[in-house]
Amino acid sequence: MVPELxxxxxxxxxxxxxxxxxxxxxxxAWLAAADVTTRVFGEPMESWRTHMPDGMFLKSVPTASSISAPEGGHRFADFRAARGGPPVGDTYPIPVEEFIAYGRWFQERRVPDVERTAVRDVRAADGGFGVTLDSGEEIIAGAVVMAGGLAPYAYSRRASPPTRATTPTSPGSPADGSRSSARASRRWRARPCSTSRAPGPR
Known part of the structure; x- marks a missing residue:
């Protein structure tokens, strides 16, 4: 049952x-399956295309890297099969470029009406939310789902100047280049939407 929105x-x-x-x-995709009128704004897979390093591989395995959909036929494995690719196991590292292509494939089939415009402002209004687009259009919505990614909230800790207490083995030390690089590498290993629980109305 879809809750009152x-x-x-x-x-x-x-x-x-x-x-x-x-x-x-x-x-x-889940809202559409529940017959909830929805408008979706943004460039498909934009954060993945513009904020992920070239040559990156996903941390998640293929069976945990599908975008959730209310019906079958839209898993990562289905995308590979549609492109003529062979089946892969969970030892297969997914290149970020392949996952971006999968996201676009999913969008074209399940969410074809994405409106490629930016949202300028979201505010409380009229018992719901006022949404202002870059075009100047104003929308009143009962609910707003913010799924714009983490890029607007990125934070990099400023390195402290070296002191006598700083040693190459201190965690977070500016001299600890290898460990800092490892942490940076882990930060760039992104995990997509899991299929373990479907988002949307339950």
């Missing part, structure tokens, strides 16, 4: 999804 009065939209990456696309 703020009403559908004149000019009022039940749900707006901000972001068209794995989580935004999965949310939109």
């Amino acid at each position: 703020g009403g559908t009065g004149h000019g009022r939209l039940p749900v707006v999804v901000v972001g068209a990456g794995p989580y935004g696309l999965a949310t939109a």
Whole structure:
């Protein structure tokens, strides 16, 4: 059963999804399956295309790297099969470029009406949310799903100047280049939407 999402009065939209990456696309797919009128805004897989390093591999294994959908036929394995690729096991490292292509493939099939415009502002309004687009269009929505990725919230700790207490073996030391590099590498290993639990209405 879909919960009440703020009403559908004149000019009022039940749900707006901000972001068209794995989580935004999965949310939109489940809402569509539940017949919830939704508008989705963003460039498909934009954060993955613009903020992930070339040559990166996903941390998650193939069986845990599918974007959630309410019906079959949209898993990562289905994407590979549709492109003529052989089946792969969980020892296969997924290149980020392949996952981006999978996300676009999923979007074209399950969320074809993504509106490729940016959201400028979201605020409380009229018992719901006011959403302002870059185009200047104003929308009132009962619910807003923020799925824009982590890029706007990125934080890099400023390195402290070396002191006598700083040694090459101290965690976080500026002299500890190898460990810092390892931490940076781990930060760039991203995990997509898991299929263990489906987002959206339950």
